[in-house]
Amino acid sequence: MAKAxxxxxxxxxxxxxxxxxxxxxxxxxxxxxxxxxxxxALRGETSLTVGEALAVLLKTWNKNFYRFTRFxxxxxxxxxxxxxxxxLVLSAFRDRAIATFCSDDWSAIEKLFADFELVLGPVGAAxxxxxxxxxxxxxxxxxxxQSHFVPLGKRGSNxxxxxxxMTTVRAQCQSLRSRRRTNWNPLKGIxxxxxxxxxxxxxxGPSGGVQKKRRR
Numbered sequence: 001m002a003k004a005x006x007x008x009x010x011x012x013x014x015x016x017x018x019x020x021x022x023x024x025x026x027x028x029x030x031x032x033x034x035x036x037x038x039x040x041a042l043r044g045e046t047s048l049t050v051g052e053a054l055a056v057l058l059k060t061w062n063k064n065f066y067r068f069t070r071f072x073x074x075x076x077x078x079x080x081x082x083x084x085x086x087x088l089v090l091s092a093f094r095d096r097a098i099a100t101f102c103s104d105d106w107s108a109i110e111k112l113f114a115d116f117e118l119v120l121g122p123v124g125a126a127x128x129x130x131x132x133x134x135x136x137x138x139x140x141x142x143x144x145x146q147s148h149f150v151p152l153g154k155r156g157s158n159x160x161x162x163x164x165x166m167t168t169v170r171a172q173c174q175s176l177r178s179r180r181r182t183n184w185n186p187l188k189g190i191x192x193x194x195x196x197x198x199x200x201x202x203x204x205g206p207s208g209g210v211q212k213k214r215r216r
Contacts (some may be wrong), residue, residue: 054132078119095135098136098170122158173187
Protein backbone atom coordinates (compact mmCIF):
# COMPACT_ATOMS: atom_id res chain seq x y z
CA MET A 1 0.00 0.00 0.00
CA ALA A 2 1.29 3.47 -0.89
CA LYS A 3 2.41 5.72 1.92
CA ALA A 4 0.34 8.88 2.26
CA UNK A 5 3.50 10.96 1.95
CA UNK A 6 4.01 9.67 -1.58
CA UNK A 7 0.83 11.47 -2.66
CA UNK A 8 0.96 14.55 -0.44
CA UNK A 9 -0.36 17.63 -2.20
CA UNK A 10 -0.26 21.37 -1.68
CA UNK A 11 -2.87 23.98 -2.48
CA UNK A 12 -0.43 25.49 -4.99
CA UNK A 13 -0.36 22.19 -6.89
CA UNK A 14 -4.15 21.96 -6.81
CA UNK A 15 -4.50 25.54 -8.06
CA UNK A 16 -2.03 24.90 -10.89
CA UNK A 17 -3.90 21.75 -11.87
CA UNK A 18 -7.18 23.66 -11.94
CA UNK A 19 -5.75 26.14 -14.46
CA UNK A 20 -4.35 23.36 -16.65
CA UNK A 21 -7.53 21.32 -16.41
CA UNK A 22 -9.72 24.26 -17.44
CA UNK A 23 -7.41 25.03 -20.37
CA UNK A 24 -7.32 21.45 -21.67
CA UNK A 25 -10.53 19.65 -20.72
CA UNK A 26 -13.82 21.10 -22.02
CA UNK A 27 -15.78 18.10 -20.73
CA UNK A 28 -15.84 19.67 -17.26
CA UNK A 29 -19.10 21.21 -18.48
CA UNK A 30 -20.74 17.79 -18.33
CA UNK A 31 -19.54 17.27 -14.76
CA UNK A 32 -21.10 20.55 -13.67
CA UNK A 33 -24.32 19.83 -15.56
CA UNK A 34 -24.61 16.31 -14.16
CA UNK A 35 -23.91 17.54 -10.61
CA UNK A 36 -26.74 20.05 -10.80
CA UNK A 37 -29.10 17.56 -12.40
CA UNK A 38 -28.41 14.93 -9.74
CA UNK A 39 -29.14 17.48 -7.01
CA UNK A 40 -32.41 18.46 -8.68
CA ALA A 41 -33.39 14.82 -9.24
CA LEU A 42 -32.74 13.93 -5.61
CA ARG A 43 -34.93 16.85 -4.54
CA GLY A 44 -37.66 15.85 -6.99
CA GLU A 45 -37.35 19.20 -8.76
CA THR A 46 -36.95 17.82 -12.31
CA SER A 47 -38.69 15.24 -14.45
CA LEU A 48 -35.37 13.39 -14.80
CA THR A 49 -34.64 10.38 -12.60
CA VAL A 50 -31.39 10.17 -10.64
CA GLY A 51 -30.19 7.54 -13.11
CA GLU A 52 -30.88 9.80 -16.08
CA ALA A 53 -29.02 12.65 -14.39
CA LEU A 54 -26.00 10.41 -13.78
CA ALA A 55 -26.08 9.23 -17.38
CA VAL A 56 -25.15 12.76 -18.50
CA LEU A 57 -21.71 12.24 -16.98
CA LEU A 58 -21.29 8.53 -17.66
CA LYS A 59 -21.87 8.84 -21.39
CA THR A 60 -19.22 11.55 -21.69
CA TRP A 61 -16.68 10.69 -18.97
CA ASN A 62 -16.81 6.91 -19.28
CA LYS A 63 -16.71 6.44 -23.05
CA ASN A 64 -14.35 3.48 -23.02
CA PHE A 65 -16.78 1.42 -20.94
CA TYR A 66 -19.59 2.06 -23.41
CA ARG A 67 -17.49 0.95 -26.33
CA PHE A 68 -18.20 -2.58 -25.11
CA THR A 69 -21.42 -2.14 -23.11
CA ARG A 70 -24.66 -0.97 -24.68
CA PHE A 71 -26.56 1.72 -22.85
CA UNK A 72 -29.88 0.02 -23.60
CA UNK A 73 -33.05 -0.49 -21.57
CA UNK A 74 -31.62 -3.51 -19.76
CA UNK A 75 -28.48 -1.66 -18.72
CA UNK A 76 -30.45 1.39 -17.64
CA UNK A 77 -32.88 -0.77 -15.68
CA UNK A 78 -29.98 -2.45 -13.84
CA UNK A 79 -28.52 0.97 -13.10
CA UNK A 80 -31.76 2.33 -11.65
CA UNK A 81 -32.25 -0.84 -9.60
CA UNK A 82 -28.86 -0.45 -7.92
CA UNK A 83 -29.54 3.20 -7.09
CA UNK A 84 -32.91 2.36 -5.53
CA UNK A 85 -31.44 -0.58 -3.59
CA UNK A 86 -28.93 1.70 -1.86
CA UNK A 87 -31.03 4.87 -1.53
CA LEU A 88 -30.80 5.07 2.25
CA VAL A 89 -27.07 4.49 2.58
CA LEU A 90 -26.36 6.87 -0.30
CA SER A 91 -28.45 9.54 1.39
CA ALA A 92 -26.36 9.15 4.55
CA PHE A 93 -23.06 9.36 2.67
CA ARG A 94 -24.22 12.42 0.71
CA ASP A 95 -24.19 14.49 3.88
CA ARG A 96 -20.66 13.46 4.85
CA ALA A 97 -17.12 14.55 3.96
CA ILE A 98 -14.32 12.10 3.29
CA ALA A 99 -12.62 13.28 6.49
CA THR A 100 -15.21 11.19 8.37
CA PHE A 101 -14.43 8.00 6.43
CA CYS A 102 -13.42 5.26 8.88
CA SER A 103 -13.19 1.49 9.28
CA ASP A 104 -16.83 1.34 10.39
CA ASP A 105 -17.81 2.34 6.83
CA TRP A 106 -15.94 -0.45 5.07
CA SER A 107 -18.68 -3.06 5.10
CA ALA A 108 -21.33 -0.68 3.72
CA ILE A 109 -19.01 0.75 1.06
CA GLU A 110 -17.85 -2.70 -0.01
CA LYS A 111 -21.43 -3.78 -0.75
CA LEU A 112 -22.30 -0.44 -2.33
CA PHE A 113 -19.27 -0.26 -4.60
CA ALA A 114 -19.51 -3.92 -5.61
CA ASP A 115 -23.13 -3.55 -6.75
CA PHE A 116 -22.41 -0.37 -8.73
CA GLU A 117 -19.26 -1.87 -10.22
CA LEU A 118 -21.03 -4.96 -11.52
CA VAL A 119 -23.31 -2.70 -13.56
CA LEU A 120 -21.00 0.21 -14.44
CA GLY A 121 -17.44 -1.07 -14.07
CA PRO A 122 -14.97 0.27 -11.48
CA VAL A 123 -14.54 3.69 -13.11
CA GLY A 124 -18.24 4.28 -13.71
CA ALA A 125 -19.02 3.14 -10.17
CA ALA A 126 -16.67 5.72 -8.67
CA UNK A 127 -17.98 8.50 -10.91
CA UNK A 128 -21.59 7.70 -10.01
CA UNK A 129 -20.91 7.43 -6.29
CA UNK A 130 -19.03 10.73 -6.40
CA UNK A 131 -21.98 12.54 -7.94
CA UNK A 132 -24.33 10.99 -5.39
CA UNK A 133 -22.04 11.89 -2.46
CA UNK A 134 -19.60 14.44 -3.91
CA UNK A 135 -17.69 15.25 -0.73
CA UNK A 136 -17.32 11.64 0.40
CA UNK A 137 -16.51 9.47 -2.63
CA UNK A 138 -13.44 10.40 -4.72
CA UNK A 139 -13.12 10.01 -8.49
CA UNK A 140 -10.62 7.72 -10.19
CA UNK A 141 -9.90 6.03 -13.50
CA UNK A 142 -7.55 3.20 -14.43
CA UNK A 143 -4.48 5.40 -14.83
CA UNK A 144 -5.11 7.18 -11.56
CA UNK A 145 -5.65 3.91 -9.70
CA GLN A 146 -2.41 2.56 -11.14
CA SER A 147 -0.49 5.66 -10.07
CA HIS A 148 -1.80 5.15 -6.52
CA PHE A 149 -0.58 1.54 -6.45
CA VAL A 150 -4.06 0.02 -6.62
CA PRO A 151 -4.22 -1.32 -10.22
CA LEU A 152 -7.75 -2.32 -11.09
CA GLY A 153 -8.72 -5.97 -11.37
CA LYS A 154 -11.65 -7.64 -13.05
CA ARG A 155 -15.11 -6.16 -12.68
CA GLY A 156 -16.58 -6.86 -9.26
CA SER A 157 -13.25 -7.21 -7.47
CA ASN A 158 -12.25 -3.59 -6.83
CA UNK A 159 -14.19 -2.47 -3.76
CA UNK A 160 -11.24 -3.05 -1.44
CA UNK A 161 -8.91 -1.23 -3.83
CA UNK A 162 -11.30 1.70 -3.90
CA UNK A 163 -11.35 1.94 -0.12
CA UNK A 164 -7.55 1.93 -0.06
CA UNK A 165 -7.69 4.79 -2.55
CA MET A 166 -10.20 6.58 -0.30
CA THR A 167 -7.74 6.29 2.57
CA THR A 168 -5.04 8.02 0.52
CA VAL A 169 -7.40 10.77 -0.64
CA ARG A 170 -8.62 11.36 2.90
CA ALA A 171 -5.01 11.97 3.98
CA GLN A 172 -4.53 14.34 1.04
CA CYS A 173 -7.60 16.34 2.04
CA GLN A 174 -6.31 16.59 5.58
CA SER A 175 -2.94 17.85 4.39
CA LEU A 176 -4.63 20.46 2.18
CA ARG A 177 -6.57 21.84 5.13
CA SER A 178 -9.44 22.41 2.73
CA ARG A 179 -11.74 23.76 5.41
CA ARG A 180 -9.99 27.10 5.00
CA ARG A 181 -11.78 27.48 1.68
CA THR A 182 -15.47 27.87 1.05
CA ASN A 183 -17.58 26.59 -1.83
CA TRP A 184 -14.78 24.27 -2.93
CA ASN A 185 -14.75 20.50 -3.10
CA PRO A 186 -11.24 19.13 -2.45
CA LEU A 187 -12.18 15.79 -4.04
CA LYS A 188 -12.77 17.52 -7.38
CA GLY A 189 -9.51 19.44 -7.03
CA ILE A 190 -7.56 16.26 -6.27
CA UNK A 191 -9.14 14.50 -9.24
CA UNK A 192 -8.14 17.36 -11.54
CA UNK A 193 -4.58 17.12 -10.27
CA UNK A 194 -4.53 13.32 -10.72
CA UNK A 195 -6.03 13.63 -14.19
CA UNK A 196 -3.47 16.22 -15.33
CA UNK A 197 -0.63 14.07 -14.02
CA UNK A 198 -2.01 10.99 -15.77
CA UNK A 199 -2.21 12.95 -19.02
CA UNK A 200 1.34 14.19 -18.62
CA UNK A 201 0.26 17.83 -18.69
CA UNK A 202 2.95 20.07 -17.10
CA UNK A 203 1.80 22.15 -14.16
CA UNK A 204 4.67 24.63 -14.03
CA GLY A 205 3.32 27.25 -16.44
CA PRO A 206 0.43 29.72 -16.11
CA SER A 207 -1.88 27.28 -17.88
CA GLY A 208 0.42 24.40 -18.69
CA GLY A 209 -0.18 24.88 -22.38
CA VAL A 210 -2.80 23.03 -24.37
CA GLN A 211 -1.66 19.46 -24.76
CA LYS A 212 -2.75 16.75 -27.14
CA LYS A 213 -5.76 15.08 -25.52
CA ARG A 214 -5.89 11.37 -24.81
CA ARG A 215 -9.07 9.38 -24.40
CA ARG A 216 -10.00 8.88 -20.76
